[in-house]
Amino acid sequence: MAQKPSIPKGTRDFSPAEMARRNYIFSTIREVFGLYGFQQIETPAMENLSTLMGKYGDEGDKLLFKILNSGDFLKGVSPEQIAEGASNRLAGALCEKGLRYDLTVPFARFVVMHRAELNMPFKRYQIQPVWRADRPQKGRYREFYQCDADVVGSDSLLCETDLLQLVDDVFARLGIRIVIKLNNRKVLSGIAEVIGAPEKIVDITVAIDKIDKIGLDAVKAELIERGLSAEAVEAVVPIITLSGTNAERLDALETLLASSPTGLEGVRELRFVMDTTAALGLRAVLELDVSLARGLNYYTGTIIEVKAADVAIGSITGGGRYDNLTGVFGAPGLSGVGISFGADRIYDVLNTLDLYPASLSSSVKVMFANLGEQEAMASLRLIKEVRAAGISAELYPEAAKMKKQMSRADALAVPFVAIIGSDELARREVTLKDMTSGTQTAVGFDDFVSTLANA
Amino acid sequence: MAQKPSIPKGTRDFSPAEMARRNYIFSTIREVFGLYGFQQIETPAMENLSTLMGKYGDEGDKLLFKILNSGDFLKGVSPEQIAEGASNRLAGALCEKGLRYDLTVPFARFVVMHRAELNMPFKRYQIQPVWRADRPQKGRYREFYQCDADVVGSDSLLCETDLLQLVDDVFARLGIRIVIKLNNRKVLSGIAEVIGAPEKIVDITVAIDKIDKIGLDAVKAELIERGLSAEAVEAVVPIITLSGTNAERLDALETLLASSPTGLEGVRELRFVMDTTAALGLRAVLELDVSLARGLNYYTGTIIEVKAADVAIGSITGGGRYDNLTGVFGAPGLSGVGISFGADRIYDVLNTLDLYPASLSSSVKVMFANLGEQEAMASLRLIKEVRAAGISAELYPEAAKMKKQMSRADALAVPFVAIIGSDELARREVTLKDMTSGTQTAVGFDDFVSTLANA
Numbered sequence: 079m080a081q082k083p084s085i086p087k088g089t090r091d092f093s094p095a096e097m098a099r100r101n102y103i104f105s106t107i108r109e110v111f112g113l114y115g116f117q118q119i120e121t122p123a124m125e126n127l128s129t130l131m132g133k134y135g136d137e138g139d140k141l142l143f144k145i146l147n148s149g150d151f152l153k154g155v156s157p158e159q160i161a162e163g164a165s166n167r168l169a170g171a172l173c174e175k176g177l178r179y180d181l182t183v184p185f186a187r188f189v190v191m192h193r194a195e196l197n198m199p200f201k202r203y204q205i206q207p208v209w210r211a212d213r214p215q216k217g218r219y220r221e222f223y224q225c226d227a228d229v230v231g232s233d234s235l236l237c238e239t240d241l242l243q244l245v246d247d248v249f250a251r252l253g254i255r256i257v258i259k260l261n262n263r264k265v266l267s268g269i270a271e272v273i274g275a276p277e278k279i280v281d282i283t284v285a286i287d288k289i290d291k292i293g294l295d296a297v298k299a300e301l302i303e304r305g306l307s308a309e310a311v312e313a314v315v316p317i318i319t320l321s322g323t324n325a326e327r328l329d330a331l332e333t334l335l336a337s338s339p340t341g342l343e344g345v346r347e348l349r350f351v352m353d354t355t356a357a358l359g360l361r362a363v364l365e366l367d368v369s370l371a372r373g374l375n376y377y378t379g380t381i382i383e384v385k386a387a388d389v390a391i392g393s394i395t396g397g398g399r400y401d402n403l404t405g406v407f408g409a410p411g412l413s414g415v416g417i418s419f420g421a422d423r424i425y426d427v428l429n430t431l432d433l434y435p436a437s438l439s440s441s442v443k444v445m446f447a448n449l450g451e452q453e454a455m456a457s458l459r460l461i462k463e464v465r466a467a468g469i470s471a472e473l474y475p476e477a478a479k480m481k482k483q484m485s486r487a488d489a490l491a492v493p494f495v496a497i498i499g500s501d502e503l504a505r506r507e508v509t510l511k512d513m514t515s516g517t518q519t520a521v522g523f524d525d526f527v528s529t530l531a532n533a
Numbered sequence: 534m535a536q537k538p539s540i541p542k543g544t545r546d547f548s549p550a551e552m553a554r555r556n557y558i559f560s561t562i563r564e565v566f567g568l569y570g571f572q573q574i575e576t577p578a579m580e581n582l583s584t585l586m587g588k589y590g591d592e593g594d595k596l597l598f599k600i601l602n603s604g605d606f607l608k609g610v611s612p613e614q615i616a617e618g619a620s621n622r623l624a625g626a627l628c629e630k631g632l633r634y635d636l637t638v639p640f641a642r643f644v645v646m647h648r649a650e651l652n653m654p655f656k657r658y659q660i661q662p663v664w665r666a667d668r669p670q671k672g673r674y675r676e677f678y679q680c681d682a683d684v685v686g687s688d689s690l691l692c693e694t695d696l697l698q699l700v701d702d703v704f705a706r707l708g709i710r711i712v713i714k715l716n717n718r719k720v721l722s723g724i725a726e727v728i729g730a731p732e733k734i735v736d737i738t739v740a741i742d743k744i745d746k747i748g749l750d751a752v753k754a755e756l757i758e759r760g761l762s763a764e765a766v767e768a769v770v771p772i773i774t775l776s777g778t779n780a781e782r783l784d785a786l787e788t789l790l791a792s793s794p795t796g797l798e799g800v801r802e803l804r805f806v807m808d809t810t811a812a813l814g815l816r817a818v819l820e821l822d823v824s825l826a827r828g829l830n831y832y833t834g835t836i837i838e839v840k841a842a843d844v845a846i847g848s849i850t851g852g853g854r855y856d857n858l859t860g861v862f863g864a865p866g867l868s869g870v871g872i873s874f875g876a877d878r879i880y881d882v883l884n885t886l887d888l889y890p891a892s893l894s895s896s897v898k899v900m901f902a903n904l905g906e907q908e909a910m911a912s913l914r915l916i917k918e919v920r921a922a923g924i925s926a927e928l929y930p931e932a933a934k935m936k937k938q939m940s941r942a943d944a945l946a947v948p949f950v951a952i953i954g955s956d957e958l959a960r961r962e963v964t965l966k967d968m969t970s971g972t973q974t975a976v977g978f979d980d981f982v983s984t985l986a987n988a
Binding site for chain 1: 538541567572575579595598604630632642650654657664675676687692702809813814910913917924925927928931940941
């Protein structure tokens with residue numbers, strides 16, 4: 079029986095027009111990744127649940143899509159397990175595989191499995207979809223692409239410098255003006271140390287991360303609520319309200335964190351990355367921001383966040399350094415630094431600012447109208463030449479009414495329509511219609527390809 | 534605790550070297566699709582099981598990967614359902630979604646859902662992975678890419694002609710010599726009719742499909758076994774042992790199928806496609822083959838199969854015409870014709886014949902050695918210029934021993950290594966080493982980009 083079809087909530091179909099725009103973003107990023115020496119890998123959509131579980135916290139585990147074991151999936155599941163009715167535990171018995179939740183854990187798994195073949199430092203990029211059983215909402219999907227580039231096997235801060243250049247190049251090519259915010263996890267640790275509350279680092283960073291949204295007074299109140307002493311809160315104020323140039327902020331931070339070796343190391347790292355970046359030049363605005371605390375459970379050094387200067391949409395790219403990517407898979411000691419481009423948000427920014435190139439089209443340069451069997455064969459012969467010259471072309475497959483054929487050309491925004499009727503065929507000519515200007519020109523068969531190439 | 538990681542059986546990681554080769558295949562196919570006016574779409578990896586189930590036969594239903602419902606997946610499942618222990622029925626209660634099994638059913642679903650926005654004929658291509666819970670074996674994977682191009686909304690046989698040109702172009706670009714085999718479902722129906730066993734069409738085609746493998750006598754024996762009369766078997770022999778040129782075979786077939794209007798229609802269609810293809814010219818060998826019976830449950834007209842002329846590996850591309858793609862989703866009346874490239878087998882053919890371009894590399898053109906902080910900064914300045922000129926370049930991130938740095942360049946097959954030591958820095962020169970010839974040249978900073986561009 080016929081069904082009215084739909085797709086799972088939180089997933090999307092991409093039409094040709096959307097694909098043309100998405101491909102523009104992906105190929106821009108891919109090209110820059112290549113210029114910087116990053117090499118592409120791909121990993122399977124399905125990973126063993128043992129690879130995925132426990133890597134994203136309890137909340138993340140719940141958001142994993144699990145794949146029912148094939149065949150008799152109840153074999154080996156005891157009636158007691160079922161009767162117990164605890165979905166979470168039963169899922170482990172019913173499912174061995176899950177869909178990847180991000181590209182980082184599969185990358186770590188890849189590095190450990192293939193370490194003998196990899197040349198360190200290993201610079202990889204990966205552009206693939208990931209899946210999360212999140213509650214779908216505006217701008218949040220259950221299937222979306224991640225675009226990640228990482229360097230592992232080097233703790234040189236020049237990797238950070240190079241990644242900032244890469245980010246700058248990608249957004250310059252896309253025409254998006256950006257602000258890059260920089261912080262360092264060691265600075266955050268240092269702050270917690272100098273105010274005498276090292277164990278409160280998470281509470282402190284969660285609170286100060288909100289300063290832009292809720293303001294200083296509310297942050298102070300929240301810090302008190304989270305158990306900090308009034309004294310500690312007062313000590314943190316000058317740090318999170320740093321102002322002035324980046325150099326002035328770094329100097330102030332160095333003074334404020336003087337009693338914390340970790341904090342000073344963070345300042346030194348920030349200074350190196352900012353100095354080398356300034357020396358090379360950057361189109362983007364680079365801003366030291368100690369309230370930046372993304373990926374706190376994960377990053378151990380540099381933290382990077384990119385915002386669009388002209389659209390209020392949150393972070394469009396982020397990254398940072400992690401010291402132990404592969405430790406959880408039994409291969410400790412690999413430091414890495416990576417960056418992840420948010421393709422969906424970049425898509426929205428380009429739409430909002432109307433920054434897609436005008437030429438972006440997924441359709442052909444010329445459509446040949448179909449005026450009958452003989453005429454169509456003559457058209458196909460010319461089309462063959464046109465395509466051999468690297469120009470896209472198609473024939474309307476049926477000798478339909480001209481109005482219908484032209485409406486296809488309009489709908490697909492085809493720039494040129496070529497018409498070979500019986501008169502044209504006799505004269506070995508094509509009537510070439512420029513769909514933008516509406517002008518029509520007679521072009522001889524032999525001149526057609528070169529005329530079109532220059533049109 | 535550290536785990537030794539692995540990936541699910543039947544799935545694969547792709548290394549940078551493999552990705553470079555795969556991308557070469559995909560981008561060749563994608564470029565030709567574009568030249569022919571096919572537009573890319575993407576659909577979600579997950580489809581509702583109601584979309585997928587019942588479309589691939591009972592065997593196919595079993596091979597669908599099903600996704601466990603999120604949250605409390607036991608809610609709504611009665612204890613009786615569970616106690617019954619019938620995995621198949623229970624799966625329906627536990628899972629609403631599955632991974633796509635091919636690109637055809639999602640495409641049909643897409644066409645029905647988006648019909649109002651689509652301009653007919655709709656020419657789409659789609660290059661995405663599909664998943665099947667098949668028993669993994671050599672050359673058969675549980676995750677693999679399909680590359681499909683289809684025209685729907687036209688029953689013009691010129692679509693077939695155009696697709697054959699497209700196939701010819703793809704394999705010419707890849708350098709693979711091919712044989713294209715052509716048949717028509719109506720001819721198969723005609724054969725069953727004229728031998729007086731129209732209800733036996735499946736048995737007949739299954740048997741004659743094996744003629745290349747098991748020979749004529751064995752096919753005759755099998756036909757008897759499948760319940761055909763000796764008379765019918767003798768009647769089928771001249772049809773399945775046609776010889777001579779395509780034109781001679783078509784003439785003979787026309788005579789043999791004279792009593793079947795359906796069969797004659799099939800001959801007429803084959804003749805049109807072969808004549809127009811011959812008129813346009815084809816590099817590939819085109820061969821009428823009435824034993825070709827792929828996709829019998831599916832194709833209603835033209836059937837296409839492509840084999841590599843120089844490697845025995847089975848079909849590397851296939852396709853055909855279907856008259857009712859979208860009927861199952863409540864939108865009857867759309868005829869279509871499509872082609873599907875087998876990327877994994879094409880990969881194997883290119884490997885076997887060693888046909889990959891020598892220049893295929895996913896690494897940089899020049900690696901700068903790192904001889905210290907000052908030297909590295911000078912290198913990064915030059916690298917910035919090199920990349921701005923569209924040439925890939927990287928800096929070794931640490932001032933490691935030269936031997937270690939050079940071994941990276943060797944391992945990645947980097948064609949040029951650039952060295953800026955303290956002497957070079959003082960002279961504003963780069964020592965440029967050609968890794969193929971081993972020669973070293975001193976190049977001034979200002980000439981470096983142009984020298985490299987021409988190297």
